[in-house]
Amino acid sequence: MKAVILAAGEGIRLRPFTYSRPKGMLRIANKPILEYAIESLVSNGIHDIIMVVGYKRERIMSYFEDGKELGVKIKYLTQAKQLGTAHALRAVKSQIDSEFLVLPGDNFIEPKLITEFLEGRGKVSMLLTESNVPSKYGVVKLVDNLVEEIREKPNVSERSMISTGIYCLPPQVFDYIEMLANMGKHDLTSVMQQMIMDNIEIVGVTTKRRWADAVYPWDMLKLNSAALQDAKFGISGVIEKDVFIKGKVSIGDGSIIRSGTYIQGPVAIGKGCEIGPHVVINPSTSIGDNVSIGPFSEIKNSIIMNDIIIGSASIISNSVIGDGVRIGPNFVAAEGNADVVLESEFHKVENIGVLIGDDSLLGSSIIAEPGTIIGASCKVSSGKRLNANIPSNGIVV
């Protein structure tokens, strides 16, 4: 069976982290979200993958290449304009001649979930799960195990059954996709709804297994902490004398952990990092490749991406820090409950630290209030106290 992964989307609500990468390339426990999808396919014996790419596709292609390292064969197709999921599938029509699986590239799933779906599937099937925030998804009405109705992002607040966006489809679906495209509809939900109206049975397979997608940047922290529970652990690199490592910790090649550092797992540290001396890293922290953390700093429940420098005596918790960020000494990003404004939506977020976009440059002794979002390529001069969002390329003097 072939699988189609839809990875063309941008993920506007995940800005500033999606300015330079597609949503699927956000790293959770040091692996892109897309990699989890591919691994789930591999463990279910699916090795033939068609990846529909678009926004910042080079990021995906140069990371996964032809898929050999993950034991799969990836063929890339480009969706130039991201009109919708069904539109994305139109591009793969010529590659499909039998039943195939469709997976959104931004879902964070465990492999068993795919196994259950494949076991319970019919001719046309979709995977469903229960959600507390159904209004963000397609809400599904299920009778026995057949889908009776799907409504896209309805005004519903009680816990409901939603579509995960994972489908198993026969090639006949392309006729419906064409038909709806002619009517100006480009999403798979409409395609499914049309099939229901034509009395085609759609099996809804429900799951209670882990399924999550990152909609907002702070969702990444939840996913990160879940993924770290199952991550593979192994220590290479150089660990100096008097480093204390407790729990599940992975450290990549070429990294050096200097004396007096205390690491409590689960923690993932990538390749070529330099940590310490005397740094404390608390649970549920992922540190990418090529990151330096200066002496006496403390990091907790955070995602520190790649190529980052964090100055000495900095405190960072419940935060997401983007690629190439440079932070001077004595930075404080404390956690707390906050009202966060994101793309002009208001959100009440609990236990949030700060979000810093790629390549921002922060001077020394900066204090950022909980929920502060610093955009990409911002410059903040030393000694500032930040309590409002800074748009990308912003300068705080």
Add this chain to the structure above:
Amino acid sequence: MCGIVGYIGGKEAKPILIDSLKRLEYRGYDSAGIALLDNESKIRVVKTKGAIKDLEPKIEKIDKIKKISSRLGISHTRWATHGKPSDENAHPFVDCHGKIAIVHNGIIENHLKLKDMLIQEGHKFTSETDTEVIVHLLERNYKGNLEEALLASLKEIKGSYAIVAMHVGEPDKLVVARNESPVVLGKGNGENLVASDVPALLKYTNKVMYLENREIAILTKDAVFVKNFEGKAITKEWHEIDWSIDDAEKSGYDHFMLKEIYEQPKAIHETMLGRLHDLNLNGILEREYDGIKIVACGTSYHAGLVGKYILEKFASIPTVVEYASENRYSELLSSKNLVILITQSGETADTLSALREAKRKGCRTLAITNIIGSSAVREADAYLLTRAGPEIGVAATKTFTTQLVALYLLGLYLGRNRGVLEPSEMQSYISALKQTPRVVQSVLDNADKIEKIAHEYKNISNAFFIGRGISYPIALEGALKLKEISYVHAEGYPAGELKHGPLALLTPEAPVFAIAVKDQTYDKMLGNIGEVSARDSPVIGVGTEGDKELEKLCDEVIFIPDIPPIFTPLPSAVVMQLIAYHIAKARGCPIDKPRHLAKSVTVE
């Protein structure tokens, strides 16, 4: 450069020889050929000017009349050196009676003398190549044993070569000889192969053995024997190669070159990985030197020019850079010199000659190369590997930027050991170096603008690239990239030299690409840009992010992030690569295999 493949085993040889040959296409070629020993003990030769795919219909035509079945054969891609590209000059060559067939990579220096002699003895030549003398010599010296005939013939031959030979009377063997030109053997199951380079073998085996200079190998279906030219048996080991054939696939990109451009953040990071805390190069950095000489060709030479700035700044050692093809005539090397050889393939003939010359003069030698197990690695006193991974596009991209990283590392550690760099300075340079993968990534993330500019200038027939100081070599590299792949005439110049001549060539149709990053040459660069725009030439500036003044002076500006000036060659080189790539693509050029060029230049 020429590519060689040979097969002996239990399978049908033809598809294997053709398929493996395609894996050598990256070396560049102008004609191709194949020789098969068929089941009636006849050697069938098919050759053609042009592509390997032109060879296939020719074979099919013969197959239609009479199906060739073969378990032994050789194939070849030719890159013309002696005699123009033509069907006749393509390899393989057979002797006067069609009993012996050979393929050859390299140059036979005394071929004219040998040819005269052989013609007088009655041999009939069918081509203008130097190679053909080998097969006639073999015919003359053949007394029932091919390897003995080859050893006898090699005594008369001067030059560089990798030769594979077969004889109708000995259908159970292939004979291989090497001097200077690379050749590698592959061990299969009930079959053995030989090729110019590893990618040709990877589909069939990952066990390889490199043949050294003045070694001869006899391949049978089940065994490989190696001897030296004196006939003494040599025991050699098989190496396992850990990259696979798929490394050579394009994974979604239109061209290998673009794929390789986008691989640079990773390649740069990999090259510095584990080397930022310490760099151990066989004790070579701990010695005292009066001076350093860097020897290289092409793009590697430009890396060397940047290296001069790096080594002089970080380590205060006088450094000279020389083209390898010019180097052998220099006399002033001594044992107090370090000679650094930069070669992507580790097989560049000119650079290897320079390496041997330096060793004869008693210099310490250090090779910066991308290929472990290459001649440069084996022969130099120490080596520093760039970890760029296989580079298929003929135009060097990721190997250039990783060579720069190797030179930064070298500069930093030499500087530290010589007491030039204070620990705190060293630390801040290392921090900045660690940021470079990210800096390059951000150039790539903003490639749309470069693509747009390239489209505007796609119809140019001349272009100039200017820079000063450490940006001057990058201007040279920008011009080289553009001419290599887009066939646009381009010149790289130190910006201050424009007024000493080239200014006369400026017209509104010839754009000037000016690298004007904020370093000590910045003000002077602005002056030079003024000189250019006064002549109505369009100026495309490459500058430091946020530089409003440059924006005013130029028609277009491409920005790179604000980093310490010494490291700007990395992002500006990537800008140059993208400009060249997108102009070439807009012009519809064969980007991965430009005409007349070869990936690894194994002739001098």
